[in-house]
Amino acid sequence: MRYWKPLVLAAALALSTAAPATAAQAGPPRPPASAEPATPASAEPATPDCAWHPLGYRTSNVAYPDTNSQYWLLHYTVQPGLTISLDGRYPDARYASFASYEAANSSFTGPDGAASVLTDHRIDPDRGSRNPYRQPVRPGGKFTVTVTERAAARPNALPLAPAGTAEHAQGTVVYRVYLPHGTIRLPQVTFLRGGHRVRVATCADALTTPAPADVPTTPAPPASADAAPERPAFARQGGAGLYPNPDNAYLVAGFDAPPAGQVLVVRGKAPTATTGDRARPWPDPKAQVRYWSMCDNLWWGPGEVVANPLPDGTVDPGCRADFDTRLDADGTYTYVIGTEQQRAAVESVPGVTFVPLSAATPTARHLLILRDMVADPGFAEAIQNVPTGSDPARTAQVMGAYYPRTAYCPLTALTTAGPSACPVS
DSSP: OTTTHHHHHHHHHIIIIIHHHHHHHHOOOSSOTTTOOOOOTTSOOOOOSSBOEEESTTTTOOSOOOTTEEEEEEEEEOOTTOEEEEEEEOOSEEEEEEEEEOTTSOOOBOTTSOBSEEEGGGOOBOTTOOOTTTSSOOSOOEEEEEEESOGGGSTTEEESSOTTOOTTOEEEEEEEEEEEOSOOOOOEEEEEETTEEEEEOBOTTTTOOOOOOOOOOOOOOOOOTTOOOOOOOOEEEOOTTSOOOTTEEEEEEEEOOOOTTEEEEEEEEOOOBOOSSSOOOSSOTTOSEEEEEEEEEESSSSOOBOEEEOTTSOEEESEEEGGGOOBOTTSEEEEEEEOGGGHHHHHTSTTOEEEEOOSSSTTSOEEEEEEEEEEOTTOTTSGGGSOTTOOHHHHHHHHGGGSOEEEEEEHHHHHHHOGGGSOOO
8 A cells, every 4th residue: 555655644744734834824814713703694704815825836836736737725714604706717728727625625525516626618608708618719708706605506606615614614715727828817806795795805926936946855765776666556546635636636656766777667558638728628529638747746745746956947847748748659658757867868768758856855755646637538548437546456457558557677778779678567
């Protein structure tokens, strides 16, 4: 069960480190939740100081972010009769969604059965606007999403909290955008309760793009140069407690750093994906998924994705998505995970894609995550069809050729004879 350990560990750290820090940025509700007495439904809603705190590898780098995505968080306090209105415009991007989360940072089903996610193509436009994820029209049309107690009875609605949630518990809405084209306009946020309307201003740092965050990592014991690492195997996990995207399904595999002179090779059949960074209608007859990626993360710490500063001032992120992954003639990818010093040699091999180990701690244990996003119902081998918690054998049974298989391999063998010199299993 080694494949489960990093998510359990990171969940505990994320809950003790990431969530309180983000909530502290947003400021306490007014009045403080711990001291607020029971209030009638006619009372003015408690609101955060601002809306849409950014989260991702460029800000706090926790909870295993995909480096091709941008995330914004809106924190709220659960109150009877509360409705939160999000007035936005459809972005020009590969994918966008809203999802609500309970106090433990997990997705949930509302008391009336409503799912806590709204994907772009499921968001109805306001009157006079059209949705570019349903038909080929220009992005920028208007929509209104609400977060409310009775989400199933309303269009464009997310549930406020699971059944039985105590008043004054915390909740979060996450707005996700993958591969944006141009500027993202964040929705205007209004809290409504008992006839009171309170507009919440957008956070001052919501649209900044800082350099990737420098997050201290927990020291890990280095791998022994003489050890023969166990071949990593991927299994299906859910990411509870880490703001998991309900539109995603995840495979994870922990692995020890390759011995000196070796690399880790990962090979599997790639699903077809929607192309580009523009809004396109879904379903797409040419695509099995909306997006997919392979990301390398640190096993220890709060769920840090690799982001290596390079001498030229750029950053080598730990994710490789569908659009920057080389495929062979039959649609198979070959990822090669190694150090930045091995990068040039790896990239000289036709048909392979380099994925970096952490430059700061290259000998530490790492964690690979393969994401499938919004799978077409006809894609039987999608990660979404593997029961959550399945072991590697069951996962491979469902996914067939799409299951990623691995091997440690000498770099000299790879560069001399190509991927065929590194048989995976």
